Amino acid sequence: MGSIYRPTYINAAGERVPSATIWLKYRAGGRIVRQSSGTDKEKEAKKLLALREGAAAEGKVILPRADKITIRELAGDLTAEYAANGRRSAERLASSLSHLLPALGDRRAIQLTSAEITRYTQQRQQEGAANATVNRELAALKRMFSLAVKGEKLPRAPHIAMLQEDNVRQGFFEREPFEAVRKYLPAYAQPAVTFAYVTGRRLQAEILTLQWRQVDFEAGTVRLEPGTTKNREGRTFVMVPELRACLEAQRAATDALQREAGQIIPYVFHHAGRPLRSFRRAWNTACRRAGVPGRIPHDFRRTAVRNLERAGVPRSTAMAMVGHKTESIYRRYAIVDHAMLQEGAAKLAAYSVGQ
Numbered sequence: 247m248g249s250i251y252r253p254t255y256i257n258a259a260g261e262r263v264p265s266a267t268i269w270l271k272y273r274a275g276g277r278i279v280r281q282s283s284g285t286d287k288e289k290e291a292k293k294l295l296a297l298r299e300g301a302a303a304e305g306k307v308i309l310p311r312a313d314k315i316t317i318r319e320l321a322g323d324l325t326a327e328y329a330a331n332g333r334r335s336a337e338r339l340a341s342s343l344s345h346l347l348p349a350l351g352d353r354r355a356i357q358l359t360s361a362e363i364t365r366y367t368q369q370r371q372q373e374g375a376a377n378a379t380v381n382r383e384l385a386a387l388k389r390m391f392s393l394a395v396k397g398e399k400l401p402r403a404p405h406i407a408m409l410q411e412d413n414v415r416q417g418f419f420e421r422e423p424f425e426a427v428r429k430y431l432p433a434y435a436q437p438a439v440t441f442a443y444v445t446g447r448r449l450q451a452e453i454l455t456l457q458w459r460q461v462d463f464e465a466g467t468v469r470l471e472p473g474t475t476k477n478r479e480g481r482t483f484v485m486v487p488e489l490r491a492c493l494e495a496q497r498a499a500t501d502a503l504q505r506e507a508g509q510i511i512p513y514v515f516h517h518a519g520r521p522l523r524s525f526r527r528a529w530n531t532a533c534r535r536a537g538v539p540g541r542i543p544h545d546f547r548r549t550a551v552r553n554l555e556r557a558g559v560p561r562s563t564a565m566a567m568v569g570h571k572t573e574s575i576y577r578r579y580a581i582v583d584h585a586m587l588q589e590g591a592a593k594l595a596a597y598s599v600g601q
Contacts, residue, residue, distance in 0.1 A: 253269055268288065279298070284354065293402065301398065315400065316353060317347070317358065320390035356401075360405045363406055377411050384409075423537075424439075426537070427439070434525075440489075444550070446546055446551060457513055458512060463493070466484055468485065468489075
């Protein structure tokens with residue numbers, strides 16, 4: 247049976263005193279292993295000892311010493327896990343790590359406390375980061391520890407409290423402001439925002455990556471392949487007249503450019519044949535000139551849901567069209583505006599008269 251103990255050392259005064267950190271002693275592979283637990287709490291040290299003894303009894307490789315593992319190492323494991331699983335949020339993870347690692351990267355993981363995480367949270371808020379942004383960073387930290395505990399690198403994870411998010415966006419586009427913004431955008435960006443307005447698809451991940459092989463004019467459909475959407479499921483959108491007109495015009499312009507340049511252009515939305523990655527600066531400028539500063543392309547998601555609600559499309563069909571898997575998420579996007587309230591009141595009044 248293994249044991250836990252506190253080794254002694256000679257302090258500056260020449261006195262022999264016990265170490266604050268508890269050590270483990272157990273047998274693995276026919277030899278005695280002595281290892282720091284990285285904690286001064288007996289309960290946590292005993293838990294780590296049980297893990298090490300269990301691994302030794304099963305002939306498993308004893309993982310690296312817990313007291314040596316840093317947050318930076320855990321971040322490397324998390325980044326590798328994202329790459330292995332092809333997670334689409336890898337860019338957002340990189341952004342989160344760019345704040346986490348300078349502050350906590352060299353900290354020993356097993357010694358990280360909830361109080362230190364709270365101080366990090368407060369520091370990020372003082373820097374002006376929104377609660378939603380800080381939560382994405384804390385979620386990455388949580389995931390790091392989850393992987394480490396699951397892989398038996400660490401015996402435990404610290405408590406990581408998430409912040410309350412009160413910044414749920416409510417924006418959507420009426421027709422007139424949308425057309426005003428589109429008018430001030432460069433010609434190459436206008437078809438993409440038209441597609442977003444009609445379909446409610448995500449601009450960066452689902453629209454700008456769209457290729458012509460996913461557009462079927464004969465069937466009148468646009469198909470998103472499995473694995474290309476946020477929930478990893480494929481979706482099909484049936485063309486309405488405005489969407490068909492937009493895509494046919496874009497197809498004609500693309501064909502003309504292909505003949506002129508002598509090259510194949512696989513992407514539906516492009517700038518002189520080059521794939522469109524982003525047009526954020528042009529978007530912000532167009533919004534300011536149209537008198538609606540601060541609007542974001544994601545507002546088109548709410549716009550599409552609201553338009554489907556106004557059109558009386560059954561909720562199950564609407565959810566499938568915009569790609570919402572749960573009704574709770576759909577309801578969050580189904581913003582009730584003043585016009586819809588007036589319409590509801592008119593229907594109630596008509597019903598009351600007929601009573």
